[in-house]
Each structure stands twice: as structure tokens, then as C-alpha cells.
Amino acid sequence: MEDTEKPVTDAPAVTDGGPLDARPDLAGAALIAAKVKLLPGTPGVYRMYDAKGELLYVGKARDLKKRVTSYTKLAGHSNRIARMIASTAQMEFISTATETDALLLEANLIKRLKPRYNVLMRDDKSFPYILLTSDHEFPQLLKHRGTRTRKGDYFGPFASGSAVTATLNALQKAFLLRTCSDAMFENRTRPCLLFQIKRCSAPCTGEINREDYARLVAEARDFLRGRSRKTQQHLVTLMEKAAADLDFERAAIYRDRIRALTQIQQHQGINPRTLTEADLFAAWSDGGQTCVQVFFFRAGQNWGNRAYFPRHDKELSTDEVLDAFLAQFYEDRPPPRMVLLSHDVAGRALLAQALSINAGRKVAVGRPRRGEKRELVEHALTNAREALGRRLAESSSQQKLLEGVAGAFDLDQPPQRIEVYDNSHISGTKAVGGMIVAGPDGFMKNQYRKFNIKGEDMAPGDDYAMMREVLTRRFTRLLKESGDNPGGDASWPDLILIDGGAGQLRVALDILGELGIDSVTAVGVAKGPERDAGRERFFMSGRADFMMEPRNPVLYYLQRLRDEAHRYAIGSHRARRSKAIGANPLDDVPGVGAHRKRALLQHFGSARAVTRAGLADLESVNGISAKVAHAIYDHFHGNPGGAP
Numbered sequence: 268m269e270d271t272e273k274p275v276t277d278a279p280a281v282t283d284g285g286p287l288d289a290r291p292d293l294a295g296a297a298l299i300a301a302k303v304k305l306l307p308g309t310p311g312v313y314r315m316y317d318a319k320g321e322l323l324y325v326g327k328a329r330d331l332k333k334r335v336t337s338y339t340k341l342a343g344h345s346n347r348i349a350r351m352i353a354s355t356a357q358m359e360f361i362s363t364a365t366e367t368d369a370l371l372l373e374a375n376l377i378k379r380l381k382p383r384y385n386v387l388m389r390d391d392k393s394f395p396y397i398l399l400t401s402d403h404e405f406p407q408l409l410k411h412r413g414t415r416t417r418k419g420d421y422f423g424p425f426a427s428g429s430a431v432t433a434t435l436n437a438l439q440k441a442f443l444l445r446t447c448s449d450a451m452f453e454n455r456t457r458p459c460l461l462f463q464i465k466r467c468s469a470p471c472t473g474e475i476n477r478e479d480y481a482r483l484v485a486e487a488r489d490f491l492r493g494r495s496r497k498t499q500q501h502l503v504t505l506m507e508k509a510a511a512d513l514d515f516e517r518a519a520i521y522r523d524r525i526r527a528l529t530q531i532q533q534h535q536g537i538n539p540r541t542l543t544e545a546d547l548f549a550a551w552s553d554g555g556q557t558c559v560q561v562f563f564f565r566a567g568q569n570w571g572n573r574a575y576f577p578r579h580d581k582e583l584s585t586d587e588v589l590d591a592f593l594a595q596f597y598e599d600r601p602p603p604r605m606v607l608l609s610h611d612v613a614g615r616a617l618l619a620q621a622l623s624i625n626a627g628r629k630v631a632v633g634r635p636r637r638g639e640k641r642e643l644v645e646h647a648l649t650n651a652r653e654a655l656g657r658r659l660a661e662s663s664s665q666q667k668l669l670e671g672v673a674g675a676f677d678l679d680q681p682p683q684r685i686e687v688y689d690n691s692h693i694s695g696t697k698a699v700g701g702m703i704v705a706g707p708d709g710f711m712k713n714q715y716r717k718f719n720i721k722g723e724d725m726a727p728g729d730d731y732a733m734m735r736e737v738l739t740r741r742f743t744r745l746l747k748e749s750g751d752n753p754g755g756d757a758s759w760p761d762l763i764l765i766d767g768g769a770g771q772l773r774v775a776l777d778i779l780g781e782l783g784i785d786s787v788t789a790v791g792v793a794k795g796p797e798r799d800a801g802r803e804r805f806f807m808s809g810r811a812d813f814m815m816e817p818r819n820p821v822l823y824y825l826q827r828l829r830d831e832a833h834r835y836a837i838g839s840h841r842a843r844r845s846k847a848i849g850a851n852p853l854d855d856v857p858g859v860g861a862h863r864k865r866a867l868l869q870h871f872g873s874a875r876a877v878t879r880a881g882l883a884d885l886e887s888v889n890g891i892s893a894k895v896a897h898a899i900y901d902h903f904h905g906n907p908g909g910a911p
Contacts, residue, residue, distance in 0.1 A: 294318070294356045300339045302358050306332040310366045312373050314382075316357035323351055324384040325376045327369040331360060347580040351384045367621045370614070374594035386579040386591035394424030394600070395431045397438075399488060404477060405452070405470040406484050408444040410435060422491040424563055424600070426571025441524045442487040443468040443475075465523065492566055541639050543567050546602070549609035549647035550589040551655050555581035557588045558655035560647045561596075565603070572647070574654040576708075586610040593618055597625070606632045609644050609651075665707055671821035672762070676790055676807065682761035683707060687832040689766040690733045691840035692720070699843055700737035701836030704760075705828055716741070717839040731774050734765065738778040746782060760787055766829060768793035772806045792829055803829075852878055856902045858895050866890045867899075878903045 293301055311331040315323045328334030338352050363369045377385050398411040400419040410431045415421060425431045438444070445452065445467055447459070452471045461467035468475040468483065475483075486501070506521035547562040557579065562572040579588050590612035602622040608615070611634045619632040635641045669681035685705045692698035698720035704711040718737045725732045745759060765771045772791030779787060788807075795802025803826070806812045815822040852874045853864045870888045871877045877885075877899070885896035 295353045296339050296341060298355060299335060299352065299358065302360075303332060303336050303339060306335060306360065307362065308332045309362050310364070310369045311360060311362040312369050312376065313361075314359040314376070315351065315355045316359070317354045318356040320357070322380050322382045323354060324382050325373055325380065327366070327373040329366045329369075331362070345582050347384065347582045366617060367624060370594055370617055370621050371598070371625070374598040377591075378595050378598055384580065386577050386583065386588050386595075388575065388577050388592055388595040394426070395428050396421045396423030396425065397431060397435065397491065398422075399444075399484065399491070403449060403452075405445060405480055407449070407452075408435065408438060408442075408446055408487065420488060420491075422565065423570065426561075426563060426573045430571045438487060438490075439466040441490070442483050443524075444483060444487060445470060447471070465520070490566075542605070542643070544603045545605040545607055547607045547643055547647050548589060548593065549644055549651045550585050550592075551648060551651035552585040552588065553652075553655055554659050556655060556659065557585060558651045558658065559589060559592050560651035560654060562643070562647050572650065574651070576655075576658060586612050590614050590618075594621070597622055602626050602630050604628070604630060606630065607640055607644060608632065608634045609648055610634065661709070662707060665709060668821060668824045669707065671819075672824070675805075675815065675821055676762065676788060677810075678762065678788060681707075684711075684757065684760045685762045685764065685828065686760040687764040687766070687828045688734065688737060689829075689832040689836040690720075690730055690737070691833075691836040692728065692733070693840075693844070696727070697840060697844045698733055699836060699840040700733060701832055701839055702737070702741065703828070703832045703835050705831075710831060715835060717835070719843065730767065731770055734767070734771055734774050735778060738775055739782075742778065742782050742784060746784075762788050762790065764825070764828060764832075765789060765791045766832060767791055768804065769806050769812070772808070776808055792825065852903075856899055858898050863890055863895065 308330045310327075310329050312325065312327050313331065313335055314325050317323055326334070335358075338348075338355075344352065361372065363372060378388065381387055393412050396411045398407075398409050398417065398419050398421055400407045400409070400417060402418040406419070410428070411417075411421065423431075425434070435446070439446065439461070443466065446461070447455075455471040458469040458472050458474060459467070462469040462474065468480060470477075470480050502521050502525050506518050506525065509515070509518035509521060542564050543566065545564045547564065549560045549562075551558050551560075557577060559575040559577060560572060561575065563570045575592070577588060577592050579591070589608065589610050593606075593608075593612070594614075602625065606619075606622070612618075615632050615634075619630055622630040622632065635644055666681065672678070672685070673681045683706055687703050687705070688700065690698060690700050700718035700720060702716045702718070704714035718740060720733050720736055722732060722736050725736075748758070763775065765775050768791050772789060775789040775791070779785070779789065791806035793804045793806065793812075795804070802814065802817075803822070804812050804814055815825075853859055853867065859867070866888055867877050867885075868874065871880060871884075880900075882896060882900045885891055885899055886893055888896075891899075
């Protein structure tokens, strides 16, 4: 299943009316009416901005002139649209060749620019796939995320990484394909443990010939493409033949492979009888929120599901939310042959046309009315309703905790974004600063950040200097990104928690003061005596340090935030330390690439021996010129970049 999606590029603007051309004397419906006079009756995309230049809305139109004209009428709009029209101070237009192009461009712009009044798809993480490579004579089976740059067959998407891992483990047992990297494959001299436990056929050491391995690859490809019955029947035939020939060891191998294939099919949950390849979308709304439950069916098997909670105005209906969600979902993903919906959305025909163009084949989009497909939609709706119910219950308790945080720290309103900072190091080496983020929806892990401490003149273990560097880098970047509106968007925290006492808080206040930031409340969280949880002291500017009641739910919540920051910082530090352990001193020597590095290691035996070698010894290595030898010697003996 090759990725056939085509990138959407902006067409040239057909009118003036961008932010730089805004008329200061006009706003709202009057401004829109003035722009309408210049618009053509062709498909396109329009953007609406407020007086500060913030993007309000991105919309598409079959006829730009007619669509934008509808905003000039004062009556007949919902409160949401009326507010948007009143706030509009600037407009921008882009013409497209067709309405389909307008749909694709709209989805691209919404995902990239995240306008306030659009339905926004959140949790936009890439899906994992199974990749069967084709760029090696012995193909590799592996998990893949991201862009499809490597040649091979991609199977998916899977709803989660754990689902891919479980399927890969079973596929290893069933088809004995290698999962090792090409580098490891080329350097093996004897089979690894996977061969011993019958999870690999060990082509690296010639335990299987090329033709037999290619046959295993073909069987795996057929199975992943939905021809599972054919594959299993073939294995049954081979098992029976081996048993008839009294080759019971080989018959047992085929038996184990059949069991592995059966295990894959059993763990797929609901497997449809009549649905081979489809994505199923079911939307449920309640309490001003919507859950879109997505099920993935490939090769006649259920490859998992994922729940999305798009951000949208409370006035929008469920089918409107689903309609806006679909185009964004497929903006950077290849569609299946069929898309099934729980609601009959208005843009269904246009979506089908756009997906067909991107996929290079027909893609059907519909709402099933009867039969197995309808049963699957009802099942997905049940899952969407239950997922939304759980989220509403969790958000309710989360909101109460945030209200408690606001009361404890004298905030005007519950914080929408809390950032917690902590440092981790061992005697000052490989120091890392960690930042975690929490809000009304819990931990926002896609917003976490780590900071590799770079201060060269910093005393080892100076926590104050480390915190100064982390906070300076963080808020300097925020100021740069926000321009003339510091603290005015969702990326700015309402509250920052510093792991430490009065000293760490003083550093944070100094940094905020130097940068001219007064919209952020800083609080230091010091561990109790003997690091006893429940006896933490809190430090704030202009207020005496204080403690909370030991059984206060807000205290438990703040402990969770502190512990999560601690966990993230330690994990980042350990990762950096592990990377440093495996680092080669020769990596930093200018002019020494892979070939010269290999020659040096073969000659001296180790990287440490290279660092101690004399100039004459370095010059004697095959492939190392006198100039390069001087560069290596100077690098390790205190004269980097010095003259020979």
C-alpha cells in the first residue's frame, strides 16, 4: 500500500486584502462588504483576521463571492458566527482551480494555523505501520512511523504502537522474517538468539537460502493483504505432508506457524465478514464536547481504534463537527477504499472526490443503513458515547482541582496551562532541564520540552544557574514567537511551578522581571523534611511560605505534577547519559568520516588508543594523510584547528 497522497500548495492570492492591506476605518460586516466587490465567482479559500492580526477562521467556497456575501447579512447567524463577523478586521483570499482543491487547501491551513473559530483536530500523532522492506535481498519486517521514504510495502494504520508490537511478535513466529537492521545483518557471524527461539530464519548467516526466504516474504505479504485463509491452508498442507513423510520436526514448525497466525486473528477484536479495507468514523456529542471514534479495518481484520476530541464551538452540531474533522484527518494520511460514517455529513460527496484524487483510485464515503456495516457503526457509536462520558467525568474532577489550585495560589481564575520545571544531573555532568505541561485535559505530553544545559562557565551542580538557563531559553523563545502580544495565546502558562525553595523561586522571578513578563505566577515547591511527601512548602512572591493540609486533594495534585516533572527530567538525563556512553571520541574530529574511522580502529584497536597515539603512528595508518594525522593529533592534544 504505497503512499499516493499529493501535497497541497497555496495558489496565488486573487485579491488584495491581506493583513498588510487592511483598512483601519472598516471592520465587521462593512469590511466584508467592501471585499466582496473584488471577489470572483470561482472556488477558493478565505481567511478572516481580527484587529491584532490573529487568525479567526479559514473557510472554503465553491463560489467565493456568494459565500463571503453571506457574512454581510446581519441576521440569520448563530452567536458564534456573529461574534466572528464582528471581530473581523482583515481578510485574505486564495483562488483554486476546483472546489476539491479548496477543500484540501482548507484542511491544510486549518491544521497548520489552528484558527480560533474552526473545528480543530487535536492529538494529531502519526499512526504506526508495519513495513516490509524491498531495498534489500533479504527484506526486513519492522514498525514504522513518519514519512514513507524507505522502499517497501506499508500495512496499516494500527491504532497504537502496542498493537503493532503484538502483531510483529506473532508475525515473527509465523514467518520467521528478520527484524534486525541492515548494519547488524551484514556483521553477523553466527545466528542470534531469535534464531534459537524460532523467531527468525537467520538469513544473515546462510541458515536459509534466498529462494526459501523470498517464499516466506511472499506468504507474509499475502497474509497482511488479507489472503490469510490461503496462507493458512498452504501451511496446513505443508504440515500434513511433513507428517506423512515422518518429518515431525518440520511438521512441528508448521504447526507453530499456524498457531501464530491464529493468534493474530483472535486478538483483532471484532473482525467483519464483509469488510476488507475501511475506516469507520462515529461521532457523539454531549456537554458541548464531541468524541469521534475511529476504527481501522485492513485485510478483513480490526487493527484497532482511537478516540479523538476535536476542539469546536458548543453551537456546532455533531454532523458539522464530523464533516470538518474528516478533511483534517486525511490531510496527511492515505485513505482506504471505503470510509463509513455515523452521520450523513453535508460534504460527503466532495470529500469522496478529494480522497479519490489523493489516493489515485476510487474512495467510497457513505453512511450504512443496514447489515453488518450498520452494526459496526452502532458498535463504534457505543464506544464514542462511553469514551466521551469518561472524559466528561475526568474533566469535571480536573476542573475542581484547577479551581483549588487557583484558590491556593490566589489566582484570578483556574489556570489553563501549568508548566513545571525540574533539573537532573550527576555532579553537574550531562545536565538536563525538563518542562512538563498540564491543563484542563490533564497532562499535555505533546507540549513537554527538555533542555540540554549548555552553560560552559557554569559551576558543576549549580542548580540555580541551570534553572536560570532553562527559564531564560524558554521565555525568550515565547516572547519571540508571540511578537507584540506577550501572554496572549494558549502557549503561555498561567502558572509555573519550580522544583525547589526560595532560591529557585528567586531565580525564576529575576528572569521574568528581566524579560518584562508580569502575566505569569511563579511558585516554588520545596520537598518536606526527609523529602517526606505531604510536608511540602510553597514559596510565592510577596507571601510567607506555607504548607497545605496533608490530605488536601489539591496537594495530591501538585505532588503528581512535581513527580511527573521529576520523572521526565530524570528520563531525559538518563537518555543523554546513555547516548554519551556509546559515543565515539572520533565522532568530533573534523575530516574523519566513516572510512577513516574504521581504518583507525582497525589499526589501533580502540578509540582510546587513537587519542593516545603519536603523530608518526597516525601517519602510518592506511588512508590517513599527513594533514589529517595532524588534525587528529591536534584535536586530542590541546591544539584544535592548529597549524601542522
